[in-house]
Amino acid sequence: MKSFSSLVKEEISKIADKQKLCCAFSELYGMMLCANKKDDKIIFSTNAENIEAFKSVCEFICQKKSISYDIKNRQISINADVIKFFTIAEIQKIFKCKGCLSSFLKGVFLFYGSVCDPNKMYRLDISLNGDLLASELQNLLSNDLGLLFKKTTRNSKFVLYTKDDETISDFLAYIGANNHAYDVMNSKIEKEIRNIANRMTNCDSANINKALKASQKYCDAIEKIISYGYFEVLPDDLKELALKRVELPSLNLAELGRQINPSISKSCVHHRLERIIQFYERLDIK
Numbered sequence: 001m002k003s004f005s006s007l008v009k010e011e012i013s014k015i016a017d018k019q020k021l022c023c024a025f026s027e028l029y030g031m032m033l034c035a036n037k038k039d040d041k042i043i044f045s046t047n048a049e050n051i052e053a054f055k056s057v058c059e060f061i062c063q064k065k066s067i068s069y070d071i072k073n074r075q076i077s078i079n080a081d082v083i084k085f086f087t088i089a090e091i092q093k094i095f096k097c098k099g100c101l102s103s104f105l106k107g108v109f110l111f112y113g114s115v116c117d118p119n120k121m122y123r124l125d126i127s128l129n130g131d132l133l134a135s136e137l138q139n140l141l142s143n144d145l146g147l148l149f150k151k152t153t154r155n156s157k158f159v160l161y162t163k164d165d166e167t168i169s170d171f172l173a174y175i176g177a178n179n180h181a182y183d184v185m186n187s188k189i190e191k192e193i194r195n196i197a198n199r200m201t202n203c204d205s206a207n208i209n210k211a212l213k214a215s216q217k218y219c220d221a222i223e224k225i226i227s228y229g230y231f232e233v234l235p236d237d238l239k240e241l242a243l244k245r246v247e248l249p250s251l252n253l254a255e256l257g258r259q260i261n262p263s264i265s266k267s268c269v270h271h272r273l274e275r276i277i278q279f280y281e282r283l284d285i286k
Helices: 004-012 021-031 048-062 088-094 099-112 131-145 165-174 178-227 236-247 253-258 266-283
Strands: 036-038 041-045 069-072 075-079 113-115 124-128 150-154 157-162
Touching: 004 048, 004 099, 004 113, 004 178, 021 048, 021 088, 021 099, 048 069, 048 075, 048 099, 088 099, 088 131, 099 113, 099 124, 099 131, 099 165, 124 131, 124 165, 131 150, 131 157, 131 165, 157 165, 165 178, 178 236, 178 266, 236 253, 236 266, 253 266
Parallel strands: none
Antiparallel strands: 036 041, 041 075, 069 075, 113 124, 124 157, 150 157
16 A cells, blocks of 8 residues: 555656646756766666656656656666756756746655655655755745745754644645645544544533532432432422432433423522422431
8 A cells, every 4th residue: 555655746746747848857956956966977866656757757858858867777867967956046046937946846855755644643854965955945945935844864864844734735735736735634624523522522521420420419318318208298399300310310400400391490400409408408317
């Protein structure tokens, strides 16, 4: 079963999204952000999933402009004259339309990003080779898109990350993963609904326990009145209420009042129950 992160990358790597040559080049720059230059080649290794995304971009570019690249096993090499810039500030100079930044970040995420299943936890990471590069990308995300990422180090990598569900969904939507951005938003809604339901259940349980505790003294008094044979001595307006109180100890006073025929108010229920207590106390049968 594919991970949530793989499904996101699958969604954004479709060639149908690459409508302009400038956007395709921007995506290619994003993919090769951490590549190394060696002689007249730019070389780096990656996984099979990323290689397919890389080939897709290169094939689109080759329809309009010739570029030379080679893939052996999991190693990619491309002519150095294709990729000329390796800092964020320099790369931004090649952006020619509004879609270029989105395409660039798409390439960055495809090769260096990961995102957790929102049903388990909220976290999106972008792992880069250099501290300066990570800081530049962090500033770009913040200044241009208003997306706040924190920075840390992990296994000699510099990692930009966020645990904020809105930032994750906004980032995914911006790079074209709209379906999975909705998944993040829906997971938040579902969690909020579950939390509300749990709070309501806990509140209901607390109210029931509170009602049971409050009704216990009345139930004890009524049961003793009955067991000692004084029930028939009770005034008629108290008998029905006394039996309902013992029968339905979890009901609050308002609910109990609606069980009486005709129904009576909460204050009336309380008044009658207090009269039962007073009757019980006068009997001195404790």
